Amino acid sequence: MPYQRQWLRGDVFAGLAAGAVVIPQAMAYATVANMPVEFGLYSCMLPMVVYAFMGGSRSVSVSTTSTVATLTASTMLGAGVLSGSPHAPSELMTLTLLVGVILLVARVVRLGSVVENINEATLLGLKAGVGLTIAAGQLPKLLGVTPDPNHEGFFRVLASALRQLGHAHVMTVVLSLASIGLLWFIGRAYPKVPGPLVVAGLGIAGATFGGLTGLGVTLIPAVPEGLPVPGWPAFDQVGHLLPGALAIAMMAFLETVSAARGIRRREDAQIEPDRELSALGLAAVAGAFFHALPPSGGFSQSQVNTRAGARSQVSGLVTATLAVVVALLLAPVLSKLPEATLGAMVLVPVLGLINVRALRQLWTFSHREFTLAILVMTVALTVGLLPAVAVGVLLTLYAVLHNANQPHVVQVVDHVGISTDGPEGELVHPADPLVLRPQVALYTANLRANTRMIRIMALSADPPPKTLVVDLSRQLTISTTILDGLRDLDGDLAAAGVRVEFAAMPAAALALARRWPWWQDVEREERYRQV
Known part of the structure; x- marks a missing residue:
């Protein structure tokens, strides 16, 4: 002025x-x-x-x-x-x-x-x-x-x-x-x-x-x-x-x-x-x-x-x-x-x-x-x-760093066509597919804590789901470190008999992910959903 x-x-x-x-x-x-x-x-x-x-x-x-x-x-x-x-x-x-x-x-x-x-x-x-x-x-x-x-x-x-x-x-x-x-x-x-x-x-x-x-x-x-x-x-x-x-x-x-x-x-x-x-x-x-x-x-x-x-x-x-x-x-x-x-x-x-x-x-x-x-x-x-x-x-x-390492994962539950979030770290009720969403963007400091929580929630469900959908709607950007962490999660759950799918990644992050060979395999196997 x-x-x-x-x-x-x-x-x-x-x-x-x-x-x-x-x-x-x-x-x-x-x-x-x-x-x-x-x-x-x-x-x-x-x-x-x-x-x-x-x-x-x-x-x-x-x-x-x-x-x-x-x-x-x-x-x-x-x-x-x-x-x-x-x-x-x-x-x-x-x-x-x-x-x-x-x-x-x-x-x-x-x-x-x-x-x-x-x-x-x-x-x-x-x-x-x-x-x-x-x-x-x-x-x-x-x-x-x-x-x-x-x-x-x-x-x-x-x-x-x-x-x-x-x-x-x-x-x-x-x-x-x-x-x-x-x-x-x-x-x-x-x-x-x-x-x-x-x-x-x-x-x-x-x-x-x-x-x-x-x-x-x-x-x-x-x-x-x-x-x-x-x-x-x-x-x-x-x-x-x-x-x-x-x-x-x-x-x-x-x-x-x-x-x-x-x-x-x-x-x-x-x-x-x-x-x-x-x-x-x-x-x-x-x-x-x-x-x-x-x-x-x-x-x-x-x-x-x-x-x-x-x-x-x-x-x-x-x-x-x-x-x-x-x-x-x-x-x-x-x-x-x-x-x-x-x-x-x-x-x-x-x-x-x-x-x-x-x-x-x-x-x-x-x-x-x-x-x-x-x-x-x-x-x-x-x-x-x-x-x-x-x-x-x-x-x-x-x-x-301590706060960054705390996991923030919720179950996304569908109630008559309306999605709601459950409490962090808790399963509201069994679902198949089970939809889990990190409430914050994943980055180097919080990656392991959140993928560990996703793994625990998926394997502790009773009965265990055949399909897990990881909602990545909070992931505005992505790096090779994050993609490697998601690949490790995919491999661990696949060994336990759970098919891992991914959904709702924002366009900018998705464009980067598509340059990575593992993510190309994910899309080739039709394991990505664009909601």
Whole structure:
């Protein structure tokens, strides 16, 4: 749909409103990734512009998210890149570039719909683990104690902070509680008000005019003025960064698609996974050379954009422009932001990742999926976030293969000229010919389970039928593997004295089957019925 002039006012307002939330949050999330706050600001520039031109969603807001920031920190530490290391910026560029390349390769081989099969319970458990890990990581800022930036893992970080509880700085704790309370109150009572901007503004005002620094409150490191200077990635740690880049690419894609679909209006085009892979991949590649964190679409910031009236990605261009203005003009002001305020700005939104209500619903719906979510969360808290992603993917693949290997075969019964299906795996009553139909298309993963069930049902009938008709109406396509499996079934039942016939194969699959010598024999022997 071409751009309409009447959208411009709403897009400009929405871009400014989203920027008031996105920019402070992205700067806060940069600290979660153990990076300078300005890297979060840079993440709101070029990646957002690239997505505005390439993405499929009209109003999703792309910068970085708490999940991606946490995985970035885990990946960097796993590669031996310590917080504050002079090599950290160039290694971050390498990581962001790797994420972009992975997303683009996934687009080329059309993996979008495959990645979307990741179980929702897996994501629920992973996000809960991320939320708790980030929350623990903010405790030193909120307490005013010295953090150990190279400690990783929920329990180690939590224990390190709690050991210093007796040394907590009173004024910092008061500021932290006030910031948390104000963010919570604004979010509940005035959801349209940009809480992070209000709290950041009050924190800066308190440090500038209220004497907070004189009371011992720590400020964030100085934010450099100006736009990001292009750099070049360091490729010496590619092998160590690659596993984390794979996890980040997967989570960034899933978060973006989920956000895009969650805010999509009825009149908007459907979200195409492969297009999102391209847009995110190009955004990451472009941002990598300008010190941006791996980009991702966040639901909360996209929701602000939509509620403020965004009708197109012009709102994203406005937000990116606002980020440029902030970098050029407001860096000295941002340098007055207390660390406790920044920690509160991280803590409050990430607590929303711990979705207790959804976990409770999952327990009611399926104990098995609830167990999966808790297992992934436990791995995230005890072993680490990257192993949790790997475990989640492996468990999802196991669940998919397990479900695929379940047989779905019914007896087709004729009642006064009307065909009805019996229960799966059960014979309603003896029939000759006995008509059985796989309820799903046969493919490599489910072939043996379904042909085994057909064999069992045919041979367990009392009296046994002389003729079995296999209804292949669900078989939209076919392969040599499927034909070989049907041939083996034919041979086994023929040895037991049962004549096997086939019926109702769709035209496209039938045309392929007729190229195979065994199927040619089936038709020559008049054992195929076209219903």
